[in-house]
Amino acid sequence: MSITSLSIKKIRNLSEVAFTPAKRINIIHGANGSGKTSLLEAIHFLGLTRSFRTNQFRYLVTSAERESLVYSEVDSYSAGKSHPLGISRNLDGDVRIRYSGATLELSELASLLPLQVINTDTFELLEGSPAIRRQFIDWGAFHADQTFIMIWRSFKRVLQQRNSLLKCGKIDPTLRELWDKELVQYADQLTALRKAYIEVLIPDFDAILHRLNSDLDIRLSFAPGWDQKIPLDTLLNDNLQRDLKQGFTSAGPQRADLKVKVDGVSAAERLSRGQKKLVVSALKLAQGAVFHRMSQRPCIYLIDDLPSELDEQHCRLFCEFLEQTHNQCFITCVDPASLLGFWQPETEVACFHLDSGQLV
Ligand SMILES: Nc1ncnc2c1ncn2[C@@H]1O[C@H](COP(=O)(O)OP(=O)(O)OP(=O)(O)O)[C@@H](O)[C@H]1O
Ligand SMILES: [Mg+2]
Incomplete structure (x- = not known):
């Protein structure tokens, strides 16, 4: 499963952003407030018609706008052939899911685009x-x-x-x-x-x-x-x-x-912040590994601010693990130098720079 092209309209500060993601590793970097998390939210919206940050659509749609739209080409079954998938949602509550010329139900969309999010909310798992x-x-x-x-x-x-x-x-x-x-x-x-x-x-x-x-x-x-x-x-x-x-x-x-x-004690009470991040990430990554073994399909991972809480060595180990899975990853960070040195030359890595809601 991978997204082969993506066009985002009117999601938070992303008024219009379009790009061609790499099949494996996508690094999205930019200053605070540039729109990195919003871009991950847009992909989540594509897979589930809602954000992972809010249950209320009115906060997701760009202020003063009425409708958000994400259009993509997806290779859902990793068959080397992409199909168009478009989601639109407006403030009146209308949601449209169009895949390859047909209208889909939400549950059909959920199984079409298996998503995993790793962000600060993931700590809630512990x-x-x-x-x-x-x-x-x-x-x-x-x-x-x-x-x-x-x-x-x-x-x-x-x-x-x-x-x-x-x-x-x-x-x-x-x-x-x-x-x-x-x-x-x-x-x-x-x-x-x-x-x-x-x-x-x-x-x-x-x-x-x-x-x-x-x-x-x-x-x-x-x-x-x-x-x-x-x-x-x-x-x-x-x-x-x-x-x-x-x-x-x-x-x-x-x-x-x-x-x-x-050691027989609740991990939530015992572990440091960085250790917790590794444990909750391992839980999410294990789900993707089991899913892939059962269905032969990779997941899409949305990893917000991967380097936060991690020292250089653990950040490297995290990237090395991601590199060896089949998943398509969208990883955000403030400083690309914190991630760019970790990948093997043969790994397909694309790097995107966001500035004030625009790709530069
Ligand atoms: N509905 C909205 N309409 C327009 N702009 C919004 C809306 N909601 C949030 N914003 C703005 O969008 C910008 C991008 O926010 P986002 O959380 O994506 O930034 P970020 O790049 O992830 O920053 P950080 O590095 O601090 O996590 C912020 O300036 C935010 O105030
Ligand atoms: Mg953010």
Whole structure:
């Protein structure tokens, strides 16, 4: 998967920018406020019709404008043939996804353009709530197994229904038994898929982290959301009075988490900032590696300010790893000298300089 040409209109300070990215490594540099992160946001908009920095489109569209547009040529299946992909979105809420002459749904677009973002928000994978780590697991499980999305949606539906019954305060025992039976069935299926994905991910994560920093001994483990020694239906019964009082279901896959530990202690509490950056990057890079092995398709990596938090040696190791993957990378930095010396001569590296929203 790669973007072979890109044209951005009216995204933040990028009123009109067009360029031909390299298939492998693209370095975008420029001063603070020149538009580097905005350019990554534009690629994210191309893959998901929204930004990674804000949920509100009105902040993404250039001030005083009404519509953003990103047009590209993409080689989605790495078949050596590009097809046109264009996304437009306006302040009235209209979103148009056009691929090769047809209109696509958002979920079709998401599987067409698998994206991974590494930026300061990625630290949330360690420091944020379990919901962020569940999202991370579910990205992988979604791409790893076609049945995942149906099971995930069904589980959410049944859980919502059970929770609204709990909120009413009264729940008919026969009705509850029926809901619980369905809930347990989807919970077990969902948990099996998440567990299987994490089992596949761990060896890749270990190997990549070792490449980026061989001193760190990090253990990943999956916590399914309830004590696995007790069947979930027993737990649902045991917890009923508490759940009724709280108005929601306390045990199940909605509480699943990915534990990241170093010497048995939470990595969020123990690691330095730079070490955290390497760990969260290894998690994201491992997802790309697993995805590539399963689908034979690379991902697009959007890496905002790669050198920040890293010393020269770790920055070099990071670049050396990226160079050996199949992914197309868009990497931003303030000073290109911080990255340019790290690549092998045979690697396709393109360098773009942004100044006040213009490529120079
Ligand atoms: N909706 C908008 N319309 C116009 N300009 C905007 C909009 N939103 C943000 N900007 C401006 O766009 C410019 C580019 O921001 P961006 O975050 O992309 O810079 P950057 O190159 O990543 O800077 P840094 O090195 O500080 O991270 C900033 O000056 C910002 O104020
Ligand atoms: Mg920035």
